[in-house]
Amino acid sequence: MSLTGRQHTIADIVAREGFTTVDSLAAAFSVTTQTIRRDLRSLCDRGILRRRHGGVDLPSGNENLPYPMRQILALREKQRIARAVADYVPDGASLAFSIGTTPEIVATALSGHKNLRVFTNNINVAAAACRNASFEVTTAGGRLRNQDMDVIGPSADAFFASYKVDFGIFGVGGVDADGSLLDFTEDEVKVRETIRQNCRQSLLVLDHTKFGRPAHVRGGYIHEMSVVFCDQDPPETIRKSLSDAGVKFVLGRGRPEE
Incomplete structure (x- = not known):
């Protein structure tokens, strides 16, 4: 667009x-x-x-923006987050990627790595990962959501539950003041939680606009993550909950790609 x-x-x-x-x-x-x-x-x-x-x-916050529009918003911030994740993930790792524009941008930022094993229900992530011939890419089967180009529902849940990966990488629709993670459908929450339960480290990637953003389906808390990547410091109450839980917080770095 x-x-x-x-x-x-x-x-x-x-x-x-x-x-x-x-x-x-x-x-x-x-x-x-x-x-x-x-x-x-x-x-x-x-x-x-x-x-x-x-x-x-x-x-209105009652439903998410269409995927192409979300690709536009906060693009520079998402690129900074993606660079920080690329610094964190080593070559040869296994990764489960969920839906969303930020995970897609992270997958692109990882293109210089070697021998990653990628498991995803996000066709945009799969396409980005396939550009590197050393990557092994496995996707969930099922019906695609047309604009989002992803698979959600029981088939995606079963897919992610079949693997134990080094890193789970996922975004979120919003974060409430108490640290609740919010999304727009129950299926989106279930996929995110399935990835979190089947990875050794859960990496939440979100830009600062997600703090306080309204969405109506709750699933999990931000302090349950292993690492949170963001482009700005979170609200003080959120930062304290992360610190109290021993969750690593990483700020996106440097100048993003134009």
């Missing part, structure tokens, strides 16, 4: 700050409100943002 640089930045601002006015965006970019309205019209027509009186915000 092609966006201008300004539209990309606008989407990131709204993802970070929530409701944002037309006037504040015009001032931030030193352009007219008419120019900003054209940008916002394009972003809203694609479903990335939602019109509100005087400005825009993200679409």
Whole structure:
């Protein structure tokens, strides 16, 4: 999905700050409100943002954004997270990847590794991993969700339960103030939990916009992870719960790939 640089930045601002006015965006970019309205019209027509009186915000939290739109939001932050995960995972490891745009970007960042064994229900992850001839890639069978290009449900649960891997890599729809991990469907939660229960180290990858983001299906807590990778420090209560539980927290590093 092609966006201008300004539209990309606008989407990131709204993802970070929530409701944002037309006037504040015009001032931030030193352009007219008419120019900003054209940008916002394009972003809203694609479903990335939602019109509100005087400005825009993200679409309703009752359901997740379509996959192509999630690939756009917080892309630079996700690339930083992916580089940190690539530093952490050694050559020759076995990995279970779940659904989501951040795991897909992590799979791409691992392309310089050797002899990884990848197990996934995410066709986007599988395609990224297959670009490295030394990787062994195994996918779950079943019906694909068209836009998300993934398999969820009992077949995916049974698939992940059949292996014991070194690292489970998965994202999350949102994190509540008490550390609850939230997603948008029961099947998504079940797949994530099955991976967590069948890996030696669980690696949660999420950008900062997931803290406080509403989603309605709960499954597990952030302090149950082995390592949490993020682009910014979490809220203080979350950071304390991670510290108390001995969970390693890793900040994404460096300048992302453009």
